Amino acid sequence: xxxxxxxxxxxxxxxxxxxxxxxxxxxxxxxxxxxxxxxxxxxxxxxxxxxxxxxxxxxxxxxxxxxxxxxxxxxxxxxxxxxxxxxxxxxxxxxxxxxxxxxxxxxxxxxxxxxxxxxxxxxxxxxxxxxxxxxxxxxxxxxxxxxxxxxxxxxxxxxxxxxxxxxxxxxxxxxxxxx
Numbered sequence: 469x470x471x472x473x474x475x476x477x478x479x480x481x482x483x484x485x486x487x488x489x490x491x492x493x494x495x496x497x498x499x500x501x502x503x504x505x506x507x508x509x510x511x512x513x514x515x516x517x518x519x520x521x522x523x524x525x526x527x528x529x530x531x532x533x534x535x536x537x538x539x540x541x542x543x544x545x546x547x548x549x550x551x552x553x554x555x556x557x558x559x560x561x562x563x564x565x566x567x568x569x570x571x572x573x574x575x576x577x578x579x580x581x582x583x584x585x586x587x588x589x590x591x592x593x594x595x596x597x598x599x600x601x602x603x604x605x606x607x608x609x610x611x612x613x614x615x616x617x618x619x620x621x622x623x624x625x626x627x628x629x630x631x632x633x634x635x636x637x638x639x640x641x642x643x644x645x646x647x
Contacts, residue, residue, distance in 0.1 A: 530575035530596045537578045537592070539585050546586055554586040557593045564600060571603075572596055 546554070558579050565573040575596045582589050 527595055527599045527602055530572045530599045531578070531592055532595075535578075535592060537582045537589050539582045546590065550590065551584075551586060554590045554593060555583055557590075557597065558583055561593065561596055561600075569600055572600055575599075 558576065561572060561576040562580060565576040575592075579589055579593050579596065586593075
């Protein structure tokens with residue numbers, strides 16, 4: 469659900485693209501009502517949906533490099549209305565991350581850890597929403613030509629795709645990650 473495969477005109481190119489996440493973020497999986505409840509600007513100024521408190525500049529990543537969500541003391545947290553807005557926005561981001569936008573899953577998971585005591589993380593959640601809106605038309609593209617170029621280095625045969633990924637599953641070094 470939410471993904472479409474396509475071939476290029478030459479028949480050799482295959483790609484994946486989100487079909488349920490179109491450039492107009494407000495008319496999409498995160499409904500207009502949910503965005504308005506979260507304080508998002510859903511007006512039709514082009515195809516951009518700019519979160520409250522962020523400029524119209526380009527956002528290249530869901531979270532800034534080195535960003536760390538740290539649960540602060542309850543007295544530094546925002547008011548009840550802002551907390552509800554943050555809950556709603558993080559919930560909407562979680563839906564998108566699970567169904568059509570896995571590129572935002574890590575950032576959304578980090579924000580969900582501090583959902584009870586949001587402070588500056590609220591602006592980070594709005595940045596993730598802005599990132600999703602700006603990258604709505606981005607997809608993955610695979611081509612046979614790129615695979616042939618790799619054959620000499622790692623032995624990849626034409627017509628085959630190998631995906632290698634690594635993950636550090638040990639959170640023992642970070643006390644905040646143990647909760």
